[in-house]
Amino acid sequence: HAELYTANASVLDVRISTEGDTQLILDRTIFYPQGGGQPFDLGTVQTENSVFEIESVRFADGFVLHNGNFRSGNIKVGEAVDLKIDVERRVLNAKNHTAGHLIDAAMANCNFNFTPTKGYHFPDSPYVEYNGMIEADDREAAMEKLDAELARLISTGGKVEALLVDSYADLKDYCQFVPAYVPKDKPVRVVRVAGLGCPCGGTHMSEISDLVSVKVSKIKSKSGNVRIGYQVQD
CATH class of the missing domain: 2.40.30.130 (Elongation Factor Tu (Ef-tu); domain 3)
Known part of the structure; x- marks a missing residue:
């Protein structure tokens, strides 16, 4: 953490x-x-x-x-x-990374059942990408729905858990999706945010409510992928 x-x-x-x-x-x-x-x-x-x-x-x-x-x-x-x-930089990066995982949870809870493909958790313009499409006419409603779910998850709070899963076969019990790059012959670190597990080696906040506020800044669809841009606010 x-x-x-x-x-x-x-x-x-x-x-x-x-x-x-x-x-x-x-x-x-x-x-x-x-x-x-x-x-x-x-x-x-x-x-x-x-x-x-x-x-x-x-x-x-x-x-x-x-x-x-x-x-x-x-x-x-x-x-x-x-x-x-550098504590300020570490905390900023950890907040952005945890927020990206919270976007995953909000997407799943809002029934956007897309496979996550990429996360960019840099402070300049963080986003998460998924296989799937949200049509232009539906994006404003999707942003409102996701923002409401993100606010609910932060208000509810909960621990951010990190655990080592020894067996590749067991990963499916902890993760909704297992990326192809995950090694099959060594333990894998899984981070769980709001009940959703994901293979991850990054730094995170210890508690969801430490994020205070996460909002969707942009939804963009291209070539069968949808990009959810987000902002973390104190």
Whole structure:
């Protein structure tokens, strides 16, 4: 969930990227690497005498790469470090991601039984895409219906649950849809929002009512897909 903002770690490797940035590989991390429609975390990796500022976080070749530059000092392999996340950015990203899952629940509850295909949870213009169509003449009514259901779900509240499902065969018991990219040979993290489960590795708020307000900003249909744009308001 969103609340894990500080931690300790040990440095496994220090690399220089092809762009000239320094990359830290740690034995464990709380920094979210960009993926699953969610931006990476920012923040710092520190020792008593050094500050490394994170500029991006990516997952590649089995490692989380913390890309950035030293604001002061230096860090060596084997050193113990303190991790500090940019809290405001983490919470914003977590709200947008949880809101995207709440859109899924609202769509299902409003009998828009479309298969979700894509989520974009960046703060500039978040949306969720589905296989299906909502005709132009029906979009205003659909927005009103979805907004009312989103308000009801937030007012009702409830915990946002994250669990590991060990068996691929069991995923159907937790998720309405299982995307084709989900691995069949390893445990899968499932996030449940308003009773609807979805394979997801992202960060989330711990409680639905933390969102305060989520509204549909736009409905757009094209090539057999419908895009539901949304806004999270405090």
